[in-house]
Amino acid sequence: MQSKYRGRLFTVVLLSGILGLAGCGKKEQPKGPQMGPPEVGVIEVKTERVALTTELPGRTSPYLIAEVRPQVSGIIKKRVFTEGSDVKAGQVLYQIDPATYQAAYASAKASEARAEANLVPARLREERFRDLVKINAVAKQDYDNAYAALKQAEADVASAKAAVETAKINLAYTRVTAPISGRVGRSTVTDGALVTANQPTALATIQQLSSVYVDVTQSSSDMLKMNRSIASGLLKRDAAGQARVKLLLEDGTPYPVAGTLKFSDVTVDQSTGSITLRAVFPNPKQMLLPGMFVRAVLEEGVNEAAILVPQRGVTRNAAGQPTVMVVGADGTAQPRPIQVARTVGENWLVSGGLNPGDKVILEGLQKARPGTPVKAVPFQAQPQSAPGAAQGPPQAGAPGAAAPGAKPGAAAAPAAAQPQKK
Incomplete structure (x- = not known):
């Protein structure tokens, strides 16, 4: 009985000694360095002229455009311009056969001469009857008839002159000229084509450029x-x-x-x-x-006092309102709703919510939590990628590519080595 008791006591003492030695062998682990507030890149809001x-x-x-159309009918005898060239106002473009219009002009001139010839005796008769009626040598009716004949002869002369002018204008219209200076396009007609006065289809178009x-x-x-x-x-x-x-x-x-x-x-x-x-x-x-x-x-x-904020620093809250993170006077990150008017390049034009001197966080937004202290440092823009650098996100399976659903910035684990075949 005593031997059994002594055996148990020996076992307890032995275990206590082992545990004591194990405890003495452990060293107190040093505490790690205390983490300071996260560092964020900020810009100071200022007004500028934009x-x-x-x-x-x-x-x-x-600037000017004119469609060339004939004002008289006839056959195109010749096109006298180069398509696509520059022309001056008044320059001849087409020549319409003038034969019939020359004849009409000559006929009008002859009618004018006949009217002027008939005017001479009518004027002389009126002058004679004017003197005779004063002495009652002729009847008053005879003088009235002579006066009416004179006026009719004068009207015939005026009508003949107008006919001559019309014939002259029509003859001039056989030379189709450029109404404005500019560049003429392609011609829609060729030599020998029949054209009509004021036709709907233009012969050519001139544009001033x-x-x-x-x-x-x-x-x-x-x-x-x-x-x-x-x-x-x-x-x-x-x-x-x-x-x-x-x-x-x-x-x-x-x-x-x-x-x-x-x-x-x-x-x-x-x-x-x-x-x-x-x-x-x-x-x-x-x-x-x-x-x-x-x-x-x-x-x-x-805008003489515009406030611009880079688009990377603006997010949307749950209500869809534009929001920025600013560093408050107490050094803590604070969300602030803003009003934006429009984009200006890569910036938002802020119409409300920010004042000059405010510090807006652009870098480290994921580390800034509302109400937590942050360390504000001036934001440094990242340099542009070197020419020839690969564009776009890394392909799935490529070294360093993030697996689907992994945290941003987390690299994919390296693939396990394939066993070699024996």
């Missing part, structure tokens, strides 16, 4: 906003009150010469709710051709 622009689609049209119009459309709501901003003084125009316009060509290259906005239409298109604006551009090198699609960059005005 020229506000609107980019609108448009089409070019010629030294300047061109650009017609663009803008929604009526945007026009109202712009007018309100100008009336309130938020936007300012130049001294002349004319808005400058720049062009982007079809391939995206800028047109080197600026234009001016001439007028806006006075009627809103009921089907689209937009109005037409017309700008004029100098075209000295005739780079702009009628019908080209362009994008007009319209200078609406200048």
Whole structure:
């Protein structure tokens, strides 16, 4: 009995000694360094002078355009211009057969001569009867008849002169001339073709391209906003009150010469709710051709105290309202709703909610929690990617590619090595 008790006591003492030795062998682990507040990149809000622009689609049209049509009928004897060339106002383009009009002019001249010949005796008869009626040598009725014959002869002369002038004009119309200076297009008729006066089909079209119009459309709501901003003084125009316009060509290259906005239409298109604006551009090198699609960059005005915030710093809250994170005076991150008017490049134009001097967080938003302390440092823009760098996200299965559903920035685990075949 005593031996069994002594055995148990020995076992307890042995275990206690082992545990004591194990406890003595453990060293106290040093505590890790205390983590400070997260570092965030911020920009300080300030006001600046910003020229506000609107980019609108448009089409070019010629400054002047004239369709050439014959004013008399006849056969085209000759086309006397080169298609696609520049012509001057008054330059002959077509020659219509003038034979019949020359004959009509000669006939009119002959009728004029006959009328003038008949006028001479009528005038002499009226003069004689005027003297005789004074002495009662002839009846008063005879003088009245002579006076009426004179007036009729004078009217015949005037009518003949008008007929001569008409024949002369028609003869001149056989030489179809350019009504304006410009570039003439293709001819729709050839030599020997029959043309008629005022026919619906034009013989050719002349367009003046030294300047061109650009017609663009803008929604009526945007026009109202712009007018309100100008009336309130938020936007300012130049001294002349004319808005400058720049062009982007079809391939995206800028047109080197600026234009001016001439007028806006006075009627809103009921089907689209937009109005037409017309700008004029100098075209000295005739780079702009009628019908080209362009994008007009319209200078609406200048905001002298604009607040711009990069789009990367603006998020939407649950209600869909634009929100930014700012660093408060106590050094904590604070969400702040803002009002935005429009985009300006890669920035939002802020119309309310921010004041000069506010610090907006742009980098480290995922580390900033509302009400928690943060360490604000000036935001440094990331340099552009080097030329030749791979574009787009890493492909699935590529080294460093994140697995679907992984946290942002987490790299995929390296693939297990495939066993080699024996």
